[in-house]
Amino acid sequence: MRETNNKEEKQFWKDYDPSQFKKPSMAVDTAIFTILDSELHVLMIQRDEHPFKDQWSLVGGYIDIEKDHSLEDTAKRKLKEKTGVDTPYLEQVETVGNNTRDPREWTVSTSYFALLPSENIRLKSGKGASNIEWIKISSYQSIDLAFDHQYILTKCLERLKAKSLYTTLPINLMPESFTMSELQRIYEIILGKTIQQKSFRRRIKNSDILMETGEMKATGKRPAAFYKIKEEAQTHFFTRTIESLS
Amino acid sequence: MRETNNKEEKQFWKDYDPSQFKKPSMAVDTAIFTILDSELHVLMIQRDEHPFKDQWSLVGGYIDIEKDHSLEDTAKRKLKEKTGVDTPYLEQVETVGNNTRDPREWTVSTSYFALLPSENIRLKSGKGASNIEWIKISSYQSIDLAFDHQYILTKCLERLKAKSLYTTLPINLMPESFTMSELQRIYEIILGKTIQQKSFRRRIKNSDILMETGEMKATGKRPAAFYKIKEEAQTHFFTRTIESLS
């Protein structure tokens, strides 16, 4: 019986021809976020090839099934190429696949967003991109982006904002060490509203993901305590969302 | 100038050959959930082809770029084929792509979960599936599922459970009309724990997505009010999660 199955299976492998199905093309696009000048920015590339030549797009590209072991590998490879950063916070958002997003053919794109501390980023241009730039989030809606990147970027932003209401995700935008006021400012930039200082510090303290470094930051006025993320710390999920309107 | 660009673009289109890239195969897999006999069940199909012949798998299949306009179309087509249901609640969960999940080649699978009221489901076997069955969630971990469907199903379940803690998602598992106790029971089955009756009714009342039908259900004891979902109702998001341990 087992013998029979094996023969049958061998025959199957012999007959199998992967090229018999028409396949869609498969890409990965990443919204790479960072904070610059007290504003949320996303990394965009100006295409130097058709389609959508000269228009701006998210960082992305086709899966290279020779180089990439997984989808996330593709995202990381592109990210490394453009920013030099190896291991940022990376979260998958949504996969869009249809026959209208690319004029050439049926395509699929899986989108991610990445969070980078603004320190130590060296941008690199390269093949397929004549220009690479940090675009202010406040201005992306007035730019005519390539493919459906307007939609994808909106979804990535919505995810980032929604999760910032009940998790410690934004710590991934912070440098090695930082003050409470700096962290609160990042939350406020993402959410687009101010937060009660006392509530904020209580939440972060309860999450138990930070520790004081012992250093103080000289701010010109009263110095502020420096914090860093604990070694074992994972993203913390609160049981209530931030609701303040102030 | 515009003229020049047009010529350049036309040349590009002439040269373009979509078959020049090696593409991964692209599938959609859906965890179709329903409640039967006071337990959460998922629809599984026993494969009658290699690879993973005779093993159980989620409902899914390759994108058919002739038939399907979008990824969601693929999910809906497969769901209709197997259950006869047209428009269930459908939510995308995660896309997995790598060179290990399928022994044949680099493949990508986008997973969804669907919620079906247990009424009016007529299962259909068909090509590629010798057997189709509702499997109890309490037993799926002891079954050796095809591909990485163990992982995918776990992710779908986690999403369903997590969202049931702070949304009205589970109403999509209910029939046309139902009682509060019945709805609470569905929540308890999904979450695997009991909920304070008073808290539960307060939450649902506040969400303002239900209305009384005016009918009463004869339960043998005190009759219960029937409710139905309001026409305009969307999934409601609460600002706090259910925390009770009782």
Next chain:
DNA sequence: TAAATAGTGTCTTTAAGACAATATCTA
């Protein structure tokens, strides 16, 4: 009337909101 299920009243608890008060620095 007892048993069972449906449904409500109400006190407690938790964590956020509001905002005032205090602390520590520089000019």
Next chain:
DNA sequence: TAGATATTGTCTTAAAGACACTATTTA
């Protein structure tokens, strides 16, 4: 000392938890 920023104290509020109590049915 005034001004600015950091940090804490504390009262209020919103919504969940706990649990007892009432309501309505059948046997």
